[in-house]
Amino acid sequence: xxxxxxxxxxxxxxxxxxxxxxxxxxxxxxxxxxxxxxxxxxxxxxxxxxxxxxxxxxxxxxxxxxxxxxxxxxxxxxxxxxxxxxxxxxxxxxxxxxxxxxxxxxxxxxxxxxxxxxxxxxxxxxxxxxxxxxxxxxxxxxxxxxxxxxxxxxxxxxxxxxxxxxxxxxxxxxxxxxxxxxxxxxxxxxxxxxxxxxxxxxxxxxxxxxxxxxxxxxxxxxxxxxxxxxxxxxxxxxxxxxxxxxxxxxxxxxxxxxxxxxxxxxxxxxxxxxxxxxxxxxxxxxxxxxxxxxxxxxxxxxxxxxxxxxxxxxxxxxxxxxxxxxxxxxxxxxxxxxxxxxxxxxxxxxxxxxxxxxxxxxxxxxxxxxxxxxxxxxxxxxxxxxxxx
Numbered sequence: 001x002x003x004x005x006x007x008x009x010x011x012x013x014x015x016x017x018x019x020x021x022x023x024x025x026x027x028x029x030x031x032x033x034x035x036x037x038x039x040x041x042x043x044x045x046x047x048x049x050x051x052x053x054x055x056x057x058x059x060x061x062x063x064x065x066x067x068x069x070x071x072x073x074x075x076x077x078x079x080x081x082x083x084x085x086x087x088x089x090x091x092x093x094x095x096x097x098x099x100x101x102x103x104x105x106x107x108x109x110x111x112x113x114x115x116x117x118x119x120x121x122x123x124x125x126x127x128x129x130x131x132x133x134x135x136x137x138x139x140x141x142x143x144x145x146x147x148x149x150x151x152x153x154x155x156x157x158x159x160x161x162x163x164x165x166x167x168x169x170x171x172x173x174x175x176x177x178x179x180x181x182x183x184x185x186x187x188x189x190x191x192x193x194x195x196x197x198x199x200x201x202x203x204x205x206x207x208x209x210x211x212x213x214x215x216x217x218x219x220x221x222x223x224x225x226x227x228x229x230x231x232x233x234x235x236x237x238x239x240x241x242x243x244x245x246x247x248x249x250x251x252x253x254x255x256x257x258x259x260x261x262x263x264x265x266x267x268x269x270x271x272x273x274x275x276x277x278x279x280x281x282x283x284x285x286x287x288x289x290x291x292x293x294x295x296x297x298x299x300x301x302x303x304x305x306x307x308x309x310x311x312x313x314x315x316x317x318x319x320x321x322x323x324x325x326x327x328x329x330x331x332x333x334x335x336x337x338x339x340x341x342x343x344x345x346x347x348x349x350x351x352x353x354x355x356x357x358x359x360x361x362x363x364x365x366x367x368x369x370x371x372x373x374x375x376x377x378x379x380x381x382x383x384x385x386x387x388x389x
Contacts, residue, residue, distance in 0.1 A: 009064045010051045012073065018050040019077035019089070026081030030184070030352060037177055038150040038186035039088050048116040052078075052089055057096035058218060061107060062115025068097060068222045068232070069296050072239035076289070079243025080250055083356025084184025086240040088148045094236045095119045098156055099165070100223060101207075103200045103214035106165050110154060119154040120146045122190055130159045136198040139164060142174065147187040149173055155190060162204045170195035181359025211306070221303030230388050231299050231308065234321050234365045238292055241360035244353055245285050245328035251350045252278060252335045262340060277338045281331035288324035288331075295320050315378040315389045318371050325366035332357040 010018070029040055047053055055070050057063030071093045079086020098121065099110050111117055128141015139159060146155065155171055157164045174189035200214070207213055211226045225231050256274045260267055268274045295317050302309050309317060336343065336354045343351050360366070365388070374384045 012070045016073050019074045023081035026085050030082040033184035037183050053092050053116050055093050061111040075240040076243035079240040080247035083244040084182050086243045087185045090236045090240045100218050101203045101213045106201045118151045120149040120152040121156045122146045123158040139195050142191050144189045145187045146190050147185045150186045162202045164197040165201040181355035224306040225303040226308040242288050244357045245332050247353045248332050277334050281334050284327040284331040288327040291320040291324040311378050315375040319375040322368045322371040326368045329361050
């Protein structure tokens with residue numbers, strides 16, 4: 001495979017095929033990825049060489065300019081081999097998409113060294129402050145859940161007012177990522193001490209809400225959807241979770257075809273328990289992916305119109321995201337419940353993959369109950385009680 005800087009543009013189908021081809025290797029590395037609590041450097045380099053990281057970024061900066069759907073296509077495959085790696089296979093290219101919100105000058109700085117620049121998004125503001133100063137803002141504080149930060153050359157840091165593009169020399173990593181699931185994402189905290197962020201490396205929340213970005217140079221419909229944090233980004237948290245659940249299904253499938261049921265001493269694949277668990281879980285995961293693809297098509301359509309969806313459709317889009325996530329949890333739990341005591345071992349791939357599904361589902365934007373109630377409120381003409389619709 002060619003090096004990252006020599007990687008040629010690939011079609012959507014080629015990118016998906018490259019992701020599928022990596023599944024066995026990523027399975028083998030998943031234990032080491034878990035223990036290292038970060039994506040192995042060789043995997044990062046393979047992502048660059050395959051073109052995954054630059055798949056949706058602007059062709060002006062060495063990207064392939066694909067539709068955003070391809071990020072989910074790739075992540076759903078990569079996550080079958082390793083949940084943490086699948087998580088970052090969605091996040092890293094989506095960060096490149098987000099960089100497209102910024103001014104031309106900011107993008108030139110970001111991509112100055114390589115079209116495969118890697119960054120981390122940092123949204124969980126724990127403590128600190130931001131201060132308006134001449135020519136920009138000064139930012140201090142600590143932010144949690146900085147996925148992929150060990151490899152990041154930049155951070156996209158969310159304050160209460162704006163999204164700031166901040167280089168690695170202006171932040172330090174706080175190693176607090178001791179977790180039971182998605183450990184390999186390395187989602188540690190970062191600390192910033194009085195970093196100056198110039199105006200041209202800032203996109204305000206108001207600009208995001210109106211899809212009115214500096215320079216406005218991107219033609220993709222995905223840059224024309226108001227409130228992308230609500231109607232775009234959540235799909236690329238869901239996509240790897242769907243892939244992780246399908247990875248559990250893959251492992252259950254392989255296991256059922258090679259084991260004997262310990263009670264009947266018959267092949268497991270001939271017993272009704274494994275048959276029913278496999279069929280229902282497969283249907284749930286397929287349904288989750290169908291919800292995802294229908295949502296992607298709807299959001300793209302609204303981007304082509306340059307509009308946000310009307311409230312009831314917006315509530316339905318959010319409902320479908322969280323219900324799809326719920327289906328992945330149900331499918332995974334059903335498959336794990338069909339195992340025996342061998343599932344207790346830390347080296348067992350099914351339980352490790354299942355922990356990653358569970359960890360992905362803990363993202364608050366994937367929680368079902370509140371979103372379901374808000375959908376009903378909007379349907380019945382009541383005011384929603386959330387900013388996520």
